[in-house]
Amino acid sequence: MxxxxxxxxxxxxxxxxxxxxxxxxxxxxTNETIVAALHAAGVRKLGASPELHRPRGLFCAIGNCSSCFMTVDDEPNVRVCVVKCKQGMRVEEQNGRGVVRV
Ligand code: FES
Structure with a gap:
């Protein structure tokens, strides 16, 4: 919404x-952030904490915490509250620490 x-x-x-x-x-x-688009689509859980695997969602919304870390086009730990949407990008929920694919 x-x-x-x-x-x-x-x-x-x-x-x-x-x-x-x-x-x-x-x-x-193109002028909205990834998390705004996900929120509009009904997505509230963005990932899980590294150690206790607790659900994480939007917290500060200004790029100052790690609550919205997601993997975007194979790049882990992207703060999706400050990155804008791009056509065809691949966004994945990140559970725990991000993994760099080589
Ligand atoms: S919600 Fe805090 S950096 Fe994105």
């Missing part, structure tokens, strides 16, 4: 695109 109208803010979401979240196609916009 996205806010369509606001009394004092205008939204410039940019171009509509699609990307993949855990293999499922998700809709987003």
């Amino acid at each position: 996205r806010i369509e109208e606001h009394p004092i803010l205008d939204f410039d979401r940019g171009e509509k695109i699609t990307f993949f979240y855990n293999g499922q196609e998700v809709e987003g916009y």
